[in-house]
Amino acid sequence: MTLSNENLLNIYRHLHQFPELGLEEFKTHDYLLTTIKQLPQQYLTIKEVTQLPTALLVKVVGKTHDRLIGYRTDIDALPVQEQTGLSFSSKIKGQMHACGHDIHMTVALGVLSYFASNQPATDLLFIFQPSEENHSGGMQLYQSGALAGDWLPDEIYALHDNPQLPAGAIGCLNGTLFAGTCEIHADFNGKSGHAAYPHNANDMVVAASAFVMQIQTIVSRNVDPIEGGVVTLGHLTAGDTGNVIAGHAHVDGTIRALTQTNNQRMQQRVRAIAEGVALTYGCEVSLKLHQGGYLPVENNSAITADFMGYMRAADGVNFIETKPAMTGEDFGYLISKIPGTMFWLGVDSPYSLHSEKMAPNTDAIAAGVSAITGYLEHRFTTIAN
Template identity: 50%
Template sequence: MFNKKEDLIQVRRHLHQIPELALQEQETASYLRQLIAQLPQDYLIVETVPKLPTAILVRVQGIKPKRTIGYRADMDALPVQESSSCQYGSQHAGVMHACGHDFHLTIALAVLAYFAQHQPVDNLVFFFQPAEESQSGAKIAYQEQAFTGAFQVDEFYALHVKDDLPVGKIGCRVGTLFAGTTEVNVDVCGVGGHAAAPQRARDVIVAAAQFVTQVQTIIARSIDPLASGVITFGKLNAGSIRNVIADHARLEGTIRGLDQAMIEQIKQRLQEIANGVANSFQVKVDVKFNQGGYLPVVNQVEITTSFIDYLQQNPQVSFVQTAPAMTGEDFGYLLSKIPGMMFWLGVQSPSGLHTAGFEPNEAALTVGVKTVIGWLKQRMEEK
């Protein structure tokens, strides 16, 4: 199993056909368990997480372990209707592996298969994780003490496919790779009324418009120009008809920052602006933040430097230092608790991540497998 490129493609295409949303990955988990059961079991222990039933933990016993190395692969898909006409397209209407998690799983399975047949020096723990795109399966697993006892992890690794990076390229950087993300929901409550008598009302649309306008000053005037942050309100609902002043408006948005301190600063300023708008327009402005486990993905310096050195000495791959991305990843939560690193795998798709036409190049599967196996073997040789 997984000895040929065709094996990788077959597994990836099957996974691609059965995408499932966060915490609903029953068919995916069942398929993964079937494949894991076919591997040599001499060094393996397979566990589940009671409050995360689709999660799978696999421990590989090392020969002379100095540490336990964790490797994470996420399994959920996105609510996207696939536009590709390929024969192995999604069989679940309105759901698609538009973020490449089918690639992540296939590579992790192949790496696990290798070490199930070639006992590693150090212990390995493979974490097949549900609910990365929402619900933060990483945080749930950690809080449920999944990485304790025999499954305690000393360092964690993961990869993510990158649509605009050529096949054969591995991208990485020391420090922040992905931004942290926080959901923002704002409810503006006022007094409705007739459009012809605005003095009797408290117009929430005017208040919401002022709020959105003033929020734009946070990045421009409260954040270091050499740093990077984002606030986007992508949804605003208010009113029912043109000649009635609305009494409620709802805004939904996202905050993104390259470090947690910046995110906290943005949240504080946003709340201060909300308080000011409430006073100015005599409305109530209720702000709720939800970050969950989507902390910045911060690559540990020593580990990442060693990984980059390994790549630069490896003639089979081409390393490129990538800039931080404003996309979010709940692997950041695990890295806030356990040192480790995430890197990009180039898959050169004609369409971007999270789009209906995302179509990664399957030649990248072999590159990913060889890179991860090679790195883990080298890491095991290090003190």
């Protein structure tokens, strides 16, 4: 049984109503498993992951076993209170599929259902991966060993929905599609005191402010302007009231770069500036830089050329060559271990990813299933030749 467009729309609406945060996707896992078990089972092998219990792997046995092609979808949601007004809005307070992983899962199920009824020419592996939004679920899955041996794909693919592209359009880029990211967490510790006696205190508002201002020079003076990068400090807290000098300040931010080399260079500059502020202001600075598995999504040149060539020529596919984006994705870790391609699926929404009003155009689902199924059939032929 291949899932119909009506089936897929109902699946999407169910997933949208019951979002779950990273590593907590137990009901999502169970719903996916139930749906998959309703498909023809002749070619399917289902594997649970003990170390990552909300993950799910489904292998489709091909006519030959010369190659294993992987297709990954993420399954987690965001801590966002939905405000779309949809009749099937999230029923979970403070949680929403604001990044469109419900679309991702639905498309993956559509493609899987086709190959469950139409044996592929070679083996396929569908990866339902938890915790893309946090905790580096892709890295955790790979490091768990669940993809080792006969379960390690020779190449891998994944999509991300894009509200800025027409519904159903396929977008891609040969090179780095998404940036690598790194979290910044900095604590400045000095000495609090009365506002009237600054000489008896060590003001961490001043120290943290110096850190914030000096950070602005990293991209402008340390990164090749052709390559670009981002350092954003989006959260700063200090003190409790206006007439008390703050003895502590906390700053959170993010680094984003299209190459790992630049990301590491920017991390080094953040660390050097933090150490300089500590010396200049006579305070203690505790700096944590956390990258985890959020490496740049660097599409494999040969595989991506084949993917883009197919999508350009395929009947009924609206292909758009896109530019790099500074958004992050933990598929970057998987693609650093397994050659492959990530691409966009247009969902035509006036609201951005992560917005509480982001409502994808569901026409994208059928178009995405058709384009990906067609490409995989093409890829089997390419591999065979």
